[in-house]
Amino acid sequence: MIQTELKELGLAVEEAVTAARSKQDSQLLSFTEPVPAIDPVSFFANGFSFDGGRIFWGNAAGSLMLAGAGEARALTASGNNRFEQMESKWKKMIQEAIIHNPQRKPGTGPIAFGGFSFDPAKPVTSLWESFPDSKLRIPAYLLTVVNGKHYLTSNIVVDQDDRSADIEQRMEQDRRLLLSSVTLPEGPFVSSKSEVEPLAWKQLVREATETIKQGETEKIVLARELRVQFSDKANVAPVLKALTASQTNSYIFAFENEEDCFLGATPERLVKVEDKKLLSTCLAGTAPRGTTEAEDNRIGQQLLTDEKNRSEHQFVVEMIKKAVSACCEQVRVPDEPVLYPLKNLQHLYTPVEAVLHEGYTILDIVKRLHPTPALGGLPSEESVAFIREHEHLDRGWYGAPIGWLDAYQNGEFAVAIRSALIQDDHASLFAGCGVVRDSNPEEEYLETNIKFTPMLSVLGGQS
Numbered sequence: 001m002i003q004t005e006l007k008e009l010g011l012a013v014e015e016a017v018t019a020a021r022s023k024q025d026s027q028l029l030s031f032t033e034p035v036p037a038i039d040p041v042s043f044f045a046n047g048f049s050f051d052g053g054r055i056f057w058g059n060a061a062g063s064l065m066l067a068g069a070g071e072a073r074a075l076t077a078s079g080n081n082r083f084e085q086m087e088s089k090w091k092k093m094i095q096e097a098i099i100h101n102p103q104r105k106p107g108t109g110p111i112a113f114g115g116f117s118f119d120p121a122k123p124v125t126s127l128w129e130s131f132p133d134s135k136l137r138i139p140a141y142l143l144t145v146v147n148g149k150h151y152l153t154s155n156i157v158v159d160q161d162d163r164s165a166d167i168e169q170r171m172e173q174d175r176r177l178l179l180s181s182v183t184l185p186e187g188p189f190v191s192s193k194s195e196v197e198p199l200a201w202k203q204l205v206r207e208a209t210e211t212i213k214q215g216e217t218e219k220i221v222l223a224r225e226l227r228v229q230f231s232d233k234a235n236v237a238p239v240l241k242a243l244t245a246s247q248t249n250s251y252i253f254a255f256e257n258e259e260d261c262f263l264g265a266t267p268e269r270l271v272k273v274e275d276k277k278l279l280s281t282c283l284a285g286t287a288p289r290g291t292t293e294a295e296d297n298r299i300g301q302q303l304l305t306d307e308k309n310r311s312e313h314q315f316v317v318e319m320i321k322k323a324v325s326a327c328c329e330q331v332r333v334p335d336e337p338v339l340y341p342l343k344n345l346q347h348l349y350t351p352v353e354a355v356l357h358e359g360y361t362i363l364d365i366v367k368r369l370h371p372t373p374a375l376g377g378l379p380s381e382e383s384v385a386f387i388r389e390h391e392h393l394d395r396g397w398y399g400a401p402i403g404w405l406d407a408y409q410n411g412e413f414a415v416a417i418r419s420a421l422i423q424d425d426h427a428s429l430f431a432g433c434g435v436v437r438d439s440n441p442e443e444e445y446l447e448t449n450i451k452f453t454p455m456l457s458v459l460g461g462q463s
């Protein structure tokens with residue numbers, strides 16, 4: 001990494017052009033500067049015409065938001081060692097970049113943002129054909145809002161025959177467009193919806209409980225799909241606006257790939273790393289919210305003591321604790337879960353804190369954690385094999401890590417649940433649940449129904 005001391009954009013661009021000429025290859029320049037406040041959803045909306053697609057991220061704490069437009073570079077990897085491949089591609093790219101980012105705030109500079117498929121060994125159907133096994137994108141333009149301060153990072157690929165003046169002019173035009181105020185278009189409206197094979201899904205839940213009773217596994221997470229048709233091509237920006245407003249306590253994410261957009265509001269952190277401090281989350285076990293405070297409390301208390309839900313949860317705690325302990329010190333995990341309330345439902349929640357051992361990166365942790373028993377099952381290999389063989393759904397990026405990392409060893413990945421894949425005038429929504437020994441197919445079916453509601457309502461499918 002060449003950390004430039006240059007203050008002026010013009011000088012940085014000239015330095016990049018000179019570097020491109022001397023190595024006779026393209027040069028990535030990343031230039032970060034403070035900018036006046038702008039709503040990240042407006043920035044996202046303004047970015048619709050940039051090649052490659054847009055990205056969006058808002059963390060559950062509300063302290064970091066990212067909005068990106070265009071694609072300066074893309075890193076892809078496939079197969080079993082996709083996390084290692086990604087790590088080495090990312091390191092190489094950062095080493096060769098010219099980076100101007102005096103303040104080095106988390107989530108600024110040349111970040112890589114993207115996701116991974118749930119199971120690279122499962123055949124891909126046409127549904128997810130534009131989403132590779134794994135893809136991290138370095139957006140051309142990135143707005144970072146961190147602790148209320150706004151930064152713009154421009155990631156520019158400079159070629160040997162580029163002229164500095166032309167590049168600066170193009171950047172000036174782009175930033176004027178992206179930072180301008182905008183009126184958001186109308187959100188989508190669902191004209192029809194259809195559940196994919198609900199009866200076959202319930203039957204599969206029954207089969208999973210049989211498999212568990214035979215002692216082959218202890219927990220298997222099964223998911224299903226709900227398809228919705230819109231009256232017109234769907235606009236994503238107003239959906240993000242609605243999710244940000246309605247789903248507090250959740251990570252709001254979007255990854256647009258050309259015409260398709262995968263987005264959601266997930267409560268489930270996989271891992272966060274900042275200054276070597278690691279946070280992970282065990283989230284499993286579900287109940288609805290009550291309509292009155294008294295009813296809500298009663299349901300919550302029941303959830304906290306319910307054996308079936310506690311067992312779903314405990315499998316996750318044990319696995320995450322073990323995986324984190326293998327590469328961290330000072331691992332702290334409370335003995336008992338607490339409630340994690342969301343708009344439409346509540347979960348059992350156990351936070352995990354630790355300090356990363358020297359030499360480990362966030363992608364090492366993502367690799368060790370994915371899939372946790374919150375999305376795969378326990379033991380992992382057997383439950384994922386069951387899902388691969390029996391589940392009809394092509395999960396694609398659903399249920400898998402989505403998030404970002406920066407050049408300073410910070411990053412955060414969430415588990416992409418409560419999500420939808422929007423494709424032009426239709427979308428697929430995904431929801432799953434943890435099947436254990438005494439799961440009841442009808443109850444699990446109802447649980448997945450509630451898990452569809454956060455996305456369904458912002459897509460104009462429910463009041």
Ligand SMILES: C=C(O[C@@H]1C=C(C(=O)O)C=C[C@H]1O)C(=O)O
Nearest residue numbers: 284285286374417431432433434
């Ligand atoms: C699989 C999903 O959620 C997971 C399953 C849960 C459960 O079965 O209780 C709860 C939270 C998540 O771990 C989903 O929302 O699609």
Ligand SMILES: [Mg+2]
Nearest residue numbers: 285286433434
């Ligand atoms: Mg459950």
